[in-house]
Amino acid sequence: MSHSYDVLLRHGTLVDPENGVHGVRDVAIREGRVVEVAPTIAGTAAREHDLAGRVVMPGIVDMHVHLSPFLGGGCGHRMLALAGVTTALDMAGPIEGVVDLAARHGCGLSVACVNYLRPGHTIDSDNPSQHAIDRALTHALGQGAIGLKLLGGHYPLTAESTARAIATAASRGAYVAFHAGTQSAGSNIEGMREACELSAGHPLHLAHINSYCRGQIHDAVQEGEEALSLLAAHPHIRSESYLAPFNGVSGECIEGVPGSRLAIFGLERGGFSPTRAGMREAIEAGWALVNVERDGVIELIGGREGVAAWQARDSQIGISFRANPPEPRLRLVTATRDDGRYAVDALATDGGGIPRNDIVARGLALVHLDALSLEGFVRKASLHPARILGLSNKGHLGIGADADITVLDLERRRPILSYAHGACVLDGDSVVGDGGRMVTTPAGEACIRDAGLEAIVVEPDTLLASPQ
Ligand SMILES: [Zn+2]
Incomplete structure (x- = not known):
């Protein structure tokens, strides 16, 4: 069976200030672009999502x-x-x-x-x-x-x-x-x-x-x-x-003293001495949190586990203070x-x-x-x-825009689905996207392609324009 679209996002509440839209809309995607936005879209798609009660945003x-x-x-x-x-x-x-x-x-x-x-x-x-x-x-x-x-x-x-x-x-x-x-x-x-x-x-x-x-x-x-x-x-x-x-600073201590001025500031603010011993106490107390990798993501860890991670790296690891x-x-x-x-x-x-x-x-x-x-x-x-x-082509969902879309669960304050250039990136709690593209200027296009990545070429002079 041939479908009219690649993806159809149905019944979500679309919020697209660039196009003055705030209401329930269906959004249709084909070949990486938004091709239709309407209260109801007929036809079928290879993938359809019922997003009733969800917020759909660029x-x-x-x-x-x-x-x-x-x-x-x-x-x-x-x-x-x-x-x-x-x-x-x-x-x-x-x-x-x-x-x-x-x-x-x-x-x-x-x-x-x-x-x-x-x-x-x-x-x-x-x-x-x-x-x-x-x-x-x-x-x-x-x-x-x-x-x-x-x-x-x-x-x-x-x-x-x-x-x-x-x-x-x-x-x-x-x-x-x-x-x-x-x-x-x-x-x-x-x-x-x-x-x-x-x-x-x-x-x-x-x-x-x-x-x-x-x-x-x-x-x-x-x-x-x-x-x-x-x-x-x-x-x-x-x-x-x-x-x-x-914040995020280096936890490295050289000759018993933190190397980063911001780390020293962070320790002193928490009432800890700006030394290696003070850093250890601050981590143990949960004032300084160690940036620890767990299952492919980095988390903030304090207490004994944080101290162990900091020591295992001989203090050369990221630390975050409030x-x-x-x-x-x-x-x-x-x-x-x-x-x-x-x-x-x-x-x-x-x-x-x-x-x-x-x-x-x-x-x-x-x-x-x-x-x-x-x-x-x-x-x-x-x-x-x-x-x-x-x-x-980003930041809005008008016809022809890149199909970059984030779907939100407002109550739980979480993203539940996302698409980039028409391909699913996040589906529930799972990251399903792969590969990627770099935004570059004409001078960098060849280099990005040589690296096996897609290039989105922006003209110099359009950068840093007034956004509002
Ligand atoms: Zn930065």
């Missing part, structure tokens, strides 16, 4: 994740698929590792990557010249990345070269994302203020706004308000924030500007291989609280990030 786009050998490794793809994500932006690279992991561990997601500028890795010094930045950008694009990531919070460059990198990316229409912080300002609200100045009117993705509002300089609530004023005054800056209380106070986290997701648009463009996670892929779990909690409308949730979790990434 596939979730998480514009801040980690899918690299350094962070999360191969688990990240599966973790994102389980979280209902269909498209993600890796926020560090290295691009070669991200492509390799996508080819080996892909679950059907579309992945974009910004490649880091890091002394000793992609540049020679912490004050790279225009020429050195240009060369690093050419390399990144040629390998399939869409632009650059400035890792100021971890490996700060000089303020001058940070500004040069942002301007260089802009001159070539490339993407540039920045974890605020330079050699002159920390990864805090002061660093955020400096980042806004250094952007000098060029398009920029400023990462995880909530992480600059942890109460390091002023009161956390006051810092949240300051972050909102800064974004309002710099409308060329694209932004995201995340909702998880947890570093993010709740008030700025919640405020940054729901705040709007004077004209009604969202102050922070997108809801992201900084997850992937780091276990905080909670766009659905925590984002829908705000919908339950009536702090965020369902349309607002779809805008921040799909439409806006798709636009910022230059993906005009």
Whole structure:
């Protein structure tokens, strides 16, 4: 028997703000695209789902994740698929590792990557010249990345070269994302203020706004308000924030002392000594949680089991602290500007291989609280990030759009089904997708194809556009 469609999603409540739809609709998919949306669609499909009582939304786009050998490794793809994500932006690279992991561990997601500028890795010094930045950008694009990531919070460059990198990316229409912080300002609200100045009117993705509002300089609530004023005054800056209380740092201790400044900060905040012994006590007490792999996903584990995992790796393992106070986290997701648009463009996670892929779990909690409308949730979790990434066929479910779809169980705040390019990725609790595709620019297309991956080519210049 020949079917009219590949897939039919029936009776779900479709929420598609781009096309002004909020109501019960059937959605038909053929050859990876949405081909019909109507209250009732006649005909049959090879696969049909009855989604009465469920919410059907354009596939979730998480514009801040980690899918690299350094962070999360191969688990990240599966973790994102389980979280209902269909498209993600890796926020560090290295691009070669991200492509390799996508080819080996892909679950059907579309992945974009910004490649880091890091002394000793992609540049020679912490004050790279225009020429050195240009060369690093050419390399990144040629390998399939869409632009650059400035890792100021971890490996700060000089303020001058940070500004040069942002301007260089802009001159070539490339993407540039920045974890605020330079050699002159920390990864805090002061660093955020400096980042806004250094952007000098060029398009920029400023990462995880909530992480600059942890109460390091002023009161956390006051810092949240300051972050909102800064974004309002710099409308060329694209932004995201995340909702998880947890950060993610290295648990490594060198000569009895944690190597990461954020780990020391985390221990002190919990009343533990900033030493190897203090770290052990904090893990045992459940204040510091170890990122442990279990059944193909990474989980946060404390207590004796956490200590054992940390010791087994000789302390070289990820640790998460409850570093993010709740008030700025919640405020940054729901705040709007004077004209009604969202102050922070997108809801992201900084997850992937780091276990905080909670766009659905925590984002829908705000919908339950009536702090965020369902349309607002779809805008921040799909439409806006798709636009910022230059993906005009994603973020909505109009005719001809990519069949990237996430289906939600609102009551349980869980994704129960997802499709990417018409292929099932998540079915109930099972990840069934495989393979994958990379979002790339024309300069990286050949490299992505050579790696055995499908390429979604975006034009430079369409990146970092205003999403709302
Ligand atoms: Zn990150």
